[in-house]
Amino acid sequence: MKHRILLILLLFNFAAFAQEDLLQQLDTVKPAEKQVEIAAFKALQIGNMQSTKLTAKGEWYVIISHRFGDLTQGFDNFFGLDDANTKLGAIYGITDWLSVAATRHTAGKVYELAVKYRFASQKIDGFPVTIVGYNTMDINSELDTDVYPNLKSSQRFAYSTQLLISRKVSEKLSFEVAPMFIYKNLYDPTIENQKQFVIGTGGRWKVAKRISINLEYGWQIDNPYCSITHNPLTAGIDIETGGHVFQLVFSNTQLMNDVGVFANPASKLDGGGIFFGFNMYRVF
Template sequence: MSCSFLLLGFFAFSFAQEKDDLMKSLDSANVNEKITVDASNAFKALQVVNMQSTKTPAKKEFYLIVSHRFGALGGEDVNFFDNFFGFDKATTKLGMIYGMTDWLSFGASRLTPKLYEATVKYRIINQKEEGSPVTLVGYHTLNMDTSLKQAVYPNIMFKDKLSFSNQLLISRKLNDRFSLELAGIWVHKNLIDPTMESKDMQIISGGGRVKISKRMSINGEYGLRLNPVSSSTYKNPVSVGLDIDTGGHIFQLVFSNSQRMNDVGYFTNTSGDISKGGVFFGFNMYRVF
């Protein structure tokens, strides 16, 4: 719970610092300025909501990421006040991303509980470059679950702690307000519960962005697991969010049926049943340096 308070305090402090610059920017904006469609940025943030967007960092840009998901908002096992509005069962992600070039970036994150994630993202082609109607991006992740201790699991091997995802992201900016994205995703895990999942999972995920003001947009996404195990209780992930561009960072409010924030877990281990109140509220914050 103390971690949640610290994160909320950090956000409040950062937002206050950006407020003056934001208001100055809004006051000085030329309302008569002609707006053109920048097809290279279908999405403002590096994520649509939870899934990756086709946006890539610019060369030498450094991103600090703070993400947080509170406990479920409802459900039979949820005591809303006893869990202090979800604070007691919250999860956190701290990470960083660095743009090596304008088309290639690397990232590393630490997530609760005891999970590490390394990422690489590269843009293959931009919309309208060489006549392309879409932006095409590759994205790969490597996860290591350090909660699997040999003292608890005597036969555990290092490779059992690893899982991977490979993703091909395709987006199109239709106009200045609307953008769409489709992703083909393959997830592999070295250690699984065969009654719940397969070692190899294929997912098709779709997302979109609707701009509602100069600095705000509503985003949504849905992931369809193509080969789920029949006895599995995991769900297809679905999320909606609100992007807020404060000038210095992108802040995303998130509602999702998944509390997972790593790609492997999000696409294959979503547990929330929306019909029973299995919805998790949280945020993503990207600070660019």
């Protein structure tokens, strides 16, 4: 009987040591999946340009944007308040990596449809950048057959294809590069190209817990009409207020659809054409 008890105690002690050794081995195993980096941008846009942030699965965003008239005209248009463009729309997250959007713009009575999708995410000690694709399709409902008697339905359409590449450098600094291709079915060959290549750049500097300063610039690479259209420049401020991000924006273009912003800005950087406005997102 004593021998049986001694044998049971030895087996129990062996099992306990084996279990402790196994737990120690499990503690030293690192998870295979890298931790996803916190988003480089808090808002879906930097200013006019899209950021690499996407909506979460099942989330609805309502967007309301305004761009007032030219500030440099002073009291002639009451510092832009007499002349405002509006953008109103909604964004829905189909999955965490795919969202769709529909917006309506008072300028040109344009309906803009968009899709945004993530290829890769920046990870801690892993992949260095976030890569997102973005495509838009514009439908200009303002075009009139009285002005264009031979107007075809397809000529109301314009498109943009964008590749957004961002990196969060630190808790305060993030930046983005965005090569773009823009195509218009209807265009004036004396003042614009049907096809336009643009390199967009943007950044965000966090100055407080809920406030950041943003800056973006679009370089029209092959634009021969630089005396008429000019590279878009936008500066802004992000203010996080609970359920939404409020953005104050100053730009040299009054338009808000992507084709209009990056292919049609009609103001110079060195005098005139400063348009103030805001972007407001509300998530549900």
